[in-house]
Amino acid sequence: MADKFEVDEIDRKILSFLVKNARMPFLEIARECGISGAAIHQRVKKMEEAGIIAGSRLTVKPKALGFDVCAFVGVQLSQSNQYDGVISALKLMPEVVECHFITGPYAVLLKLFCRDNEHLMEVLVNTIQNIPGISNTETFISLNQAIERQVYVKDPSPSPKKAKK
Amino acid sequence: MADKFEVDEIDRKILSFLVKNARMPFLEIARECGISGAAIHQRVKKMEEAGIIAGSRLTVKPKALGFDVCAFVGVQLSQSNQYDGVISALKLMPEVVECHFITGPYAVLLKLFCRDNEHLMEVLVNTIQNIPGISNTETFISLNQAIERQVYVKDPSPSPKKAKK
DNA sequence: CGTGAAAATCCGTTCTT
């Protein structure tokens, strides 16, 4: 489990840096936090073992790879007990980047990236609608994503800001 | 702009590794790709400058930081021209991690993380509903996130596995 | 555009307090 672990102020500060830049050198973090690099190393390792840190990812702009269309799809299931099978099928679709089981009129909410509207249409009609257990879908195209960030860790921190170089 | 850039097979392969692990050493990538570390470095740098790579992020499990509730909120605006002001207000809310302007009955779709249902309630009633320009909201709580990944870059690749050195 | 090597930096471990 990932529970039963105390994340103190320094841990949060470490995370606040790494959440913004996963390749930030530990030594630089150490300087910002005022402790040694070894301490950073130990703390990060501990948080990884505790499951607080799930991994790290380079952020690629979908548009740069030719994925111009972002859309959310609300999915209704014909029988709610077919959830597992539907998930398995969705995992095989490279266009799907998120899949949630949600409350409300839709059982499942998907987020996906497609090359263009034609590609989106193809994915909806030829793939998603053909998955056994899926009865109906409703699509919301994202025209603009204004906010994209991680879960809140800590304020940017007043950073001791060494007076001068 | 981030356009007008050709991402070739090697670039895609580099990205496919870094998308899964942003801290993967360039030299290790170099070995997998069969070219030198300097070449990897140059390509990554070029992709950063071209805007293909937006940055890198450590992935933190929200639950480990006490954010047990993930929810999507569909927001209707009283006047669609108030979009900018609404976005500014939403950016100040640490609970909001995504904000999209979408087609369909809702003008805006939010994704947010809260500590618990009480916190969610407070955010909805005391904060979101008070933002000028927001007329109505509908909330979908995510009971389970089954898929979480980046935009599709490339298949894991059969890795040419250098026959010998 | 890739290579190879040099210099600076960083990582991960060990030892000490």
Add this chain to the structure above:
DNA sequence: AAGAACGGATTTTCACG
């Protein structure tokens, strides 16, 4: 647990093919 220090690996730059 935290800090200092060491050897080994990595990042980054540069001139050359």
